[in-house]
Amino acid sequence: MxxxxxxxxxxxxxxxxxxxxxxxxxxxxxxxxxxxxxxxxxxxxxxxxxxxxxxxxxxxxxxxxxxxxxxxxxxxxxxxxxxxxxxxxxxxxxxxxxxxxxxxxxxxxxxxxxxxxxxxxxxxxxxxxxxxxxxxxxxxxxxxxxxxxxxxxxxxxxxxLPVEGAAYIADTLQQWCCSCESISDSIEKEVVRVSQCRKNHLQALQQIQTEIGDIRRLIQANPSTSIQPMESIVEQEGEGAKVGSSLGAEQRRQPSLDMFSKGKNPVPPRN
Known part of the structure; x- marks a missing residue:
C-alpha cells in the first residue's frame, strides 16, 4: 500500500x-x-x-x-x-x-x-x-x-514476520520459481513447434508456386496442346447439335405425313 x-x-x-x-x-x-x-x-x-x-x-x-x-x-x-x-x-x-x-x-x-x-x-x-x-x-x-x-x-x-514464517515464505517462493520454470519450458517448446509449422508451411507454399511456374512455362512453350483440344470439342458439339436439330425436325414433320398417308383430312383452321 x-x-x-x-x-x-x-x-x-x-x-x-x-x-x-x-x-x-x-x-x-x-x-x-x-x-x-x-x-x-x-x-x-x-x-x-x-x-x-x-x-x-x-x-x-x-x-x-x-x-x-x-x-x-x-x-x-x-x-x-x-x-x-x-x-x-x-x-x-x-x-x-x-x-x-x-x-x-x-x-x-x-x-x-x-x-x-x-x-x-x-x-x-x-x-x-x-x-x-x-x-x-x-x-x-x-x-x-x-x-x-x-x-x-x-x-x-x-x-x-516472525522467524518461523521465513521458512514458509522460502518454500512458497521456491514452488513459485519451479512453476515459472515449468511454464517457461512449455512456452519454449511451443515456440519451437510453431516455428517448425511455419517452416513446413513456407516450404509447401514454395513447392506449389514452383509447380505453378512449371505449368505456365509448359503452356507457353506448347500453346497448341491446350487450344486444339478445345476447338475440336467445340466442333464436335456443333455437329452434334446440327444432327440433333435435323432429327427433331424430321420427327415433327412425321405426324403430318402419316395423316395424309392414311387418308385423313387435316382439320381446317378455325376463323
Whole structure:
C-alpha cells in the first residue's frame, strides 16, 4: 500500500532514538512507539541490542508487549494480559487495527461477528468507527457493507514476520520459481513447434508456386496442346447439335405425313 513507505520512515526516527536510550527512557520510548499513529511495524526495533536486553531483566513485559504489537493480535494480548503492561486507549486502538490487518491478510470478506469477537468492542457503532479510522490511517483499504454486516477488504499493509514464517515464505517462493520454470519450458517448446509449422508451411507454399511456374512455362512453350483440344470439342458439339436439330425436325414433320398417308383430312383452321 502507499502508506507502508510512510510508516517505515516514521519508525526509523524511533530506531535512532532507541539506540542511545536506557532504563526508564527506553521504557518511555517503547510506550511512545506503541502509541504513535503512523508506526505499525516493529521488527527493526526488536532487533536492537538494547531492546533484546529487556527480556533479561525486570522489564521483560515491555519486550513481550513489543513482540505482541509486532506479531500478535488483541485477542492474544487479552489472553496474556496479566503478565503484560496495561495499554492506553491509543495503544488498544492500534493493536485492534493490527488485528484487522491480520484478518484482512487471510480473507476479503470479514463478518461483523468475527470483528466484534476478535476486537472485543462493545457495539457495531464502535466497530465501524474503528474500521473507518484504520482506513483513513491507510492501514487497510476497503469498505463497510452495513446491509450484509461485513467488511469488504481491497488491501492492507504488511505486518512483521516472525522467524518461523521465513521458512514458509522460502518454500512458497521456491514452488513459485519451479512453476515459472515449468511454464517457461512449455512456452519454449511451443515456440519451437510453431516455428517448425511455419517452416513446413513456407516450404509447401514454395513447392506449389514452383509447380505453378512449371505449368505456365509448359503452356507457353506448347500453346497448341491446350487450344486444339478445345476447338475440336467445340466442333464436335456443333455437329452434334446440327444432327440433333435435323432429327427433331424430321420427327415433327412425321405426324403430318402419316395423316395424309392414311387418308385423313387435316382439320381446317378455325376463323
Amino acid at each position: 502507499a502508506g507502508e513507505q510512510t510508516h517505515c520512515n516514521q519508525v526509523e526516527q524511533f530506531i535512532l532514538l532507541a539506540k542511545n536510550a536506557k532504563g526508564p527512557a527506553l521504557i518511555a520510548l517503547i510506550n511512545q512507539v506503541l502509541e504513535a499513529p503512523g508506526v505499525y511495524v516493529f521488527g527493526e526495533l526488536l532487533q536492537l541490542p538494547c531492546i533484546q536486553k529487556l527480556s533479561e531483566g525486570p522489564n521483560d513485559g515491555y519486550s513481550q508487549l513489543l513482540n505482541m504489537f509486532a506479531y500478535g493480535t488483541y485477542h492474544d494480548y487479552k489472553a496474556l494480559k496479566s503478565s503484560l503492561p496495561p495499554l492506553s486507549e491509543a495503544q488498544k486502538n492500534k493493536l485492534r487495527q493490527l488485528t484487522i490487518v491480520s484478518l484482512a491478510a487471510n480473507t476479503q470478506m470479514i463478518p461483523y461477528s468475527v470483528l466484534l469477537r476478535d476486537l472485543e468492542v462493545a457495539s457495531v457503532r464502535e466497530l465501524e468507527d474503528l474500521v473507518i479510522e484504520a482506513v483513513y490511517a491507510e492501514v487497510i483499504q476497503g469498505k463497510l457493507d452495513q446491509v450484509r454486516q461485513q467488511l469488504e477488504v481491497d488491501g492492507c499493509i504488511g505486518r512483521d
